[in-house]
Amino acid sequence: METLQLNNCRLTWLKGGVTHLDGGAMFGVVPKALWSRKYPHNENNQIELRTDPILIQWEGKNILIETGIGKGKLNEKQKRNFGVLEESEIEDELQSLGLSFEDIDYILMTHLHFDHACGLTRSQDGEYVSVFPNSKIIASKVEWDEMREPNIRSKNTYWRENWEAIQNQVETFEDEWNLGPIKMVHTGGHSDGHSIVVIEDGEDLVIHMADIMGTHAHQNVLWVMAYDDYPMDSIKAKDKWMKYGLENKAWFTFYHDAFYRAIKWDTENNILDKVERIR
16 A cells, blocks of 8 residues: 655555546547557557545544445446446455544545445445445535436436435535645536545645546646536636645645556656555
């Protein structure tokens, strides 16, 4: 497991599964001749995308960013369509840290698409139950509302089996949510309710832009996904937080990146420091 130690917070990446999605969809209008220089693809034009939650440990609290794709949640057709070659190993990963599902205090959901939210519930005796029974699950109110009443476009990614069993654990916010050095900020863009996570821990700054900068190859402000419901909102938020992060030597962290867990760039886009994924 890869880690990043801050002043008071420790970040650890857990194995939440992997998907392989179409590279063109992941980079939108960016020509393949450009994006393929920065991120490899297979013979089917698919790129590897992790779904690895980040465990934040701070002052005795255990906080997850996202929950992976779950285990035993997807049928064979879904696995094939989404290129799922690995499912979640979060339970084993937590056990190796001396933790269990019951020890997670908060789950920060940047949004509730299936590849982020499948790990919230599991099937037990023919019904879905909460995986993290003691957690407060945090999401923007806009996102939570759409999760339960998706539109014609979003209904394919907001699944009832991912929210019905955990609805009593959910706490929503309008613009920002705070816990010590950690805050969530509603940005919109990828989805209407999409949020980012910002950690300001002494001199250490972490910006987790979730799916408005899904991988290190999405660093260019204009490189946004075809999956984004509101791409101009993605660009606006990404521009704002990239500038803030670069000016303040932030760590940019990733949930989907198959190669890097975190990168620190300078204002000329040179890599100052990095946490590479152990492959």
